Amino acid sequence: MENASALKKLLEKEYKYRIELHAHTSPVSHCGHKSPEEQVELYKKAGFDGIVIINHFLRYPSENGEEYLKGCDKKERLDFYCEGYERAKNHGDKLGVAVYFGAELRFDDSPNDYLLFGVDRKILEKVYDLLPYGIKYFRKELDLPDSVLIWAHPGRNGMVPCDTHLVDGIETFNMHPGHNGRIGIAARLANEAQVNIKTCGSDCHNDVDGVVGVSALRTKTLPQDSFELAKLLKENDYIFEIGGTSIVLP
Numbered sequence: 001m002e003n004a005s006a007l008k009k010l011l012e013k014e015y016k017y018r019i020e021l022h023a024h025t026s027p028v029s030h031c032g033h034k035s036p037e038e039q040v041e042l043y044k045k046a047g048f049d050g051i052v053i054i055n056h057f058l059r060y061p062s063e064n065g066e067e068y069l070k071g072c073d074k075k076e077r078l079d080f081y082c083e084g085y086e087r088a089k090n091h092g093d094k095l096g097v098a099v100y101f102g103a104e105l106r107f108d109d110s111p112n113d114y115l116l117f118g119v120d121r122k123i124l125e126k127v128y129d130l131l132p133y134g135i136k137y138f139r140k141e142l143d144l145p146d147s148v149l150i151w152a153h154p155g156r157n158g159m160v161p162c163d164t165h166l167v168d169g170i171e172t173f174n175m176h177p178g179h180n181g182r183i184g185i186a187a188r189l190a191n192e193a194q195v196n197i198k199t200c201g202s203d204c205h206n207d208v209d210g211v212v213g214v215s216a217l218r219t220k221t222l223p224q225d226s227f228e229l230a231k232l233l234k235e236n237d238y239i240f241e242i243g244g245t246s247i248v249l250p
Helices: 002-014 036-045 074-095 121-141 183-193 226-235
Strands: 017-023 050-053 098-105 114-117 148-151 169-174 197-201 215-219 238-242 246-248
Touching: 002 246, 017 036, 017 098, 017 114, 017 197, 036 050, 036 074, 050 074, 074 098, 074 121, 098 121, 098 226, 114 121, 114 226, 148 197, 148 226, 169 183, 197 215, 197 226
Parallel strands: 017 050, 050 098, 148 169, 169 197
Antiparallel strands: 017 215, 098 114, 114 148, 215 238, 238 246
8 A cells, every 4th residue: 555655646746737627617508607717716726737618519509508509690609609718718827727728519410529629719610610510520521630529428328329430539537426427438438449548527517516626637747728738638648636536547
């Protein structure tokens, strides 16, 4: 046990930066209960160095949500979506927390969600036009060499099979307290599919049930932007922290 404890301390020292890869904010994500500023403050208090604002990006309102999509054109929707990140980024700069831009994509033909890292508004403009045609067409038509696409919470109820060759990785540890992510099933799927990238995320929407920062990506360096974060994920030089205490090798 002493050896294991020493190894844990060594890993925590080497991989000293803590990043939340999966956090939502209101009002962009209808299920979010914290403003961009409030979410950044929560993660600052939890001792995190960085947070990805990765709200839902889709074309049509989901059940009882995304009312802002009704009656808005493409530009208005993109303005609204990007504002959530920009507010968080501005507040993070004041507090000393790195804030990264992300998007949780949902294509018109499937209930699945996909996390896109290495993204900016110009990319989202292209993504928006391809959402009606499904992930296969999306991957064929849009070359994203500096981005990564991760299949989010594949073990959750309601998800449907996906060709894992179409994604760069799988979110094996999704820690949302209101859904059964079946992390064991997700991890086994990732191993069997031999995906290049495995990620973890708190899927944080609010501060109830202690969900803030319940998982972290621990890294040796702190990426400067969303594209550097995507590059780091491709390099696989990171570890997971689960529950603030357990170290997991992806």
